[in-house]
Amino acid sequence: MKPAPARKNISSLLVPVLLIIALGFAVYGNSITGKFVWDDEYLIKFNGFIRNLSRLNILFLTDIGAGSGRWFGFYRPLQMASYALNYRFGELDERWYHITNIVLHILAALCVMALVRTLFKDDLAAFFTSALFLVSPLQTAAVTYISGRADPLAAVFFFLALILYIRNIDSENAFAYVAMILCYAAALLSKELSLVLPLLLLLYHYSFKRKIKVWYIMPMVILPLIYIALRLTVLRYTLAFGTTAQAKTTLLQRLPGFLVAIVEYTRLLLAPVGLHMEYGNVLFSFLDWRAATGALILAGLITLMVKNKDRSLVIFGIGFFLITLLPMSNLYPINAYMAEHWLYLPSIGIFLLAASGISHLAKKKGVGILAIVAAAMVVAFWSYLTVRQNTYWKDPITFYKRTLQFSPRSIHALNDLGRIYEAEGRVEEAMALYEKAIETDPKFPLPYNNLAVLYHNIGKDEEAIPLYEKALKLDPNYGDALNNLAVSYNAAGRSEDAIKLYKKAIKVNPSFAGAWSNLGSVYSSLGRNDEAIAAFRKAIEIDPRFADAYYNLGLLYSKMGNTDEAFVQYRKAVAANHKHGLSHISLAVIYYYNREYARAIAHCDEAVRLGIKVKPEFLEELNKFR
Numbered sequence: 001m002k003p004a005p006a007r008k009n010i011s012s013l014l015v016p017v018l019l020i021i022a023l024g025f026a027v028y029g030n031s032i033t034g035k036f037v038w039d040d041e042y043l044i045k046f047n048g049f050i051r052n053l054s055r056l057n058i059l060f061l062t063d064i065g066a067g068s069g070r071w072f073g074f075y076r077p078l079q080m081a082s083y084a085l086n087y088r089f090g091e092l093d094e095r096w097y098h099i100t101n102i103v104l105h106i107l108a109a110l111c112v113m114a115l116v117r118t119l120f121k122d123d124l125a126a127f128f129t130s131a132l133f134l135v136s137p138l139q140t141a142a143v144t145y146i147s148g149r150a151d152p153l154a155a156v157f158f159f160l161a162l163i164l165y166i167r168n169i170d171s172e173n174a175f176a177y178v179a180m181i182l183c184y185a186a187a188l189l190s191k192e193l194s195l196v197l198p199l200l201l202l203l204y205h206y207s208f209k210r211k212i213k214v215w216y217i218m219p220m221v222i223l224p225l226i227y228i229a230l231r232l233t234v235l236r237y238t239l240a241f242g243t244t245a246q247a248k249t250t251l252l253q254r255l256p257g258f259l260v261a262i263v264e265y266t267r268l269l270l271a272p273v274g275l276h277m278e279y280g281n282v283l284f285s286f287l288d289w290r291a292a293t294g295a296l297i298l299a300g301l302i303t304l305m306v307k308n309k310d311r312s313l314v315i316f317g318i319g320f321f322l323i324t325l326l327p328m329s330n331l332y333p334i335n336a337y338m339a340e341h342w343l344y345l346p347s348i349g350i351f352l353l354a355a356s357g358i359s360h361l362a363k364k365k366g367v368g369i370l371a372i373v374a375a376a377m378v379v380a381f382w383s384y385l386t387v388r389q390n391t392y393w394k395d396p397i398t399f400y401k402r403t404l405q406f407s408p409r410s411i412h413a414l415n416d417l418g419r420i421y422e423a424e425g426r427v428e429e430a431m432a433l434y435e436k437a438i439e440t441d442p443k444f445p446l447p448y449n450n451l452a453v454l455y456h457n458i459g460k461d462e463e464a465i466p467l468y469e470k471a472l473k474l475d476p477n478y479g480d481a482l483n484n485l486a487v488s489y490n491a492a493g494r495s496e497d498a499i500k501l502y503k504k505a506i507k508v509n510p511s512f513a514g515a516w517s518n519l520g521s522v523y524s525s526l527g528r529n530d531e532a533i534a535a536f537r538k539a540i541e542i543d544p545r546f547a548d549a550y551y552n553l554g555l556l557y558s559k560m561g562n563t564d565e566a567f568v569q570y571r572k573a574v575a576a577n578h579k580h581g582l583s584h585i586s587l588a589v590i591y592y593y594n595r596e597y598a599r600a601i602a603h604c605d606e607a608v609r610l611g612i613k614v615k616p617e618f619l620e621e622l623n624k625f626r
Contacts, residue, residue: 005486016127017110020134024106027135027383031144031390032098037399038277038412039147040070045081045092047543048511058511059084061235069509070478073335074233078189079150091545097146104152105143109134111159112348116355120313124362128355128375133348137272137385141341144393145277149346154190158197158345159218160320165201169216181219186228193345194325195224196234198252199323207316223424249283254330256284257337258387259294264323264338266297269350272382275389276406278401278413279338313356321349396420408441415447422454430454445471449481453487460490479509483518490522512545517552524556532556547577554586563590581610589618597625 036045042049042065049058049067057282058067060077087350090096113130117123133139142151164180183285187194198221205212268275284291301318324345330337339626362369392402398418403410418433427577431454437447454468468485471478488499502519505512539549554569567590573583584607591600601622608614 008297009167009368011585020109021106024134028102030387032095035094037396037542041280042070043147048513050087051543053084053088067511069512076150076191097105101143101149108152108155115159115163118163122359125356125359128358129352131379132351135379135383135386137389138268138340138343140389142344144390148341150191151341154187154194156233157187184223196323203319207312248500253283256286256291258329259291259339262294263290264295265343275340277403278407278410279336282337317349317353321346411441411444415450418450445474445478453484456488464488477508479505479512483515494521510541513539513546517549521552545576547573547580551583579610581607581612585612
């Protein structure tokens with residue numbers, strides 16, 4: 001009869017686990033059809049590094065945006081490796097990226113539940129802490145937003161390391177010890193926030209009056225020191241804030257912003273509405289009432305910890321909130337004074353206190369059921385808000401319009417919405433957005449480049465070139481502007497100038513597949529065939545799914561009279577992108593001359609369907625064989 005309690009314990013654990021899993025998919029299910037937005041383009045859509053698993057090692061040596069020529073100042077190789085795996089199995093199908101984010105968030109919520117059970121042996125508190133964390137609308141910026149993946153990914157490894165530390169502190173389990181160290185290393189390679197784990201370990205020892213075992217905690221202290229040393233030396237180019245406006249401010253200038261953020265975070269934790277993406281690098285005064293209120297809130301939290309020195313729950317909950325918020329306090333300059341996804345981990349400390357209060361009330365006669373029902377209603381209401389919030393991320397236009405409602409001076413939103421309008425043929429609206437972005441920040445190079453691209457696309461290279469040059473004056477290493485100016489130079493007959501710029505763009509970003517392919521096209525036009533072939537093949541090596549590079553290489557072989565090799569490259573272009581119309585019509589011509597008329601007709605029809613203008617005489621000739 002003794003095994004019964006064990007079976008009962010497993011059963012009691014299985015039900016909340018299944019509830020959390022079901023709740024996670026129910027709340028975030030409508031996010032799966034969402035499109036790429038914001039930084040998704042630079043981290044995924046245009047990132048050459050994630051497209052070839054054989055070059056996965058590069059992700060562990062550089063900035064997260066290096067594969068698209070953008071530097072963010074973040075070193076998160078596991079985040080990028082996870083995108084590479086998504087690309088390997090689903091290419092640019094957004095659904096797989098969203099599903100991965102949802103699964104990671106659910107795993108993080110289950111880890112939260114396991115941590116609370118481990119610390120406080122309170123199943124109800126563990127469940128509601130996990131549930132509140134799971135469904136809070138605040139988390140959409142880390143879950144629904146694909147590029148927010150660093151938060152749930154790091155959280156899973158972060159909590160596993162913390163749980164393994166707590167559960168095995170009195171044992172000599174070598175496997176658990178090694179697993180703890182590996183999990184912490186993985187957390188550090190997922191997001192910089194994980195640096196605070198040693199402080200949480202000290203908080204644990206202080207809260208629960210546990211003696212520190214130096215040999216046991218030492219690896220958890222040494223690992224972040226090694227990480228910091230690598231970032232400051234070998235990986236120093238992943239620290240990009242030295243060139244930002246925020247980095248040029250003093251701590252005293254930035255500190256009021258953190259106090260203002262405390263007020264906003266308090267509001268968002270209590271009433272998670274009015275959520276949006278961009279808060280910006282705003283500086284505040286200590287005289288701002290929100291800064292003073294933030295200081296009072298901060299002092300109040302610290303006072304609660306001091307006055308409840310014998311209550312491990314209060315100390316750990318508040319301490320967890322403050323410690324995990326510390327990296328976003330702007331002591332070290334970061335790219336905004338606040339952001340909603342920065343509450344991803346800190347919110348757990350507050351949810352723990354709330355859930356423990358619910359558990360405490362649930363044990364009292366007369367109010368127990370009411371407390372549970374009230375908590376369930378909060379979970380249900382927040383779930384509704386999260387489902388609704390997901391819709392703001394469903395497509396770029398919806399997302400950028402909402403962002404601009406709250407942050408009308410958001411350069412990023414103005415530029416990206418402008419590019420979308422331009423792609424839809426809404427040229428005047430796109431031009432107005434680019435011009436507004438330039439007016440908002442005349443020293444930011446991106447809108448100059450985007451406006452120049454617009455002029456180039458409508459055949460006004462004489463107006464585009466000065467804008468590219470302005471962008472490059474502001475940022476001489478702006479890879480996209482270098483490449484785009486080279487395109488305009490080549491169109492104007494300045495081939496040698498174009499070659500110099502393509503080479504510089506490649507020097508800035510050696511994995512810039514587009515610049516390699518464009519360089520190959522210039523070499524081809526000049527009859528420098530060997531150099532052209534090498535450039536095209538380099539573009540293909542970087543991005544094996546780059547249909548234009550295959551097509552351009554096919555054109556070159558065709559020009560050289562090597563029809564067989566041209567045929568191979570056109571087929572590879574179609575395999576890489578079935579919607580590459582020019583390759584379809586090129587294949588149609590080859591099949592026609594090889595008297596394979598059925599195939600010629602099929603490829604010609606596909607080219608026409610894709611909008612390619614086919615010579616009427618060729619269509620007439622093919623019609624004879626239909």
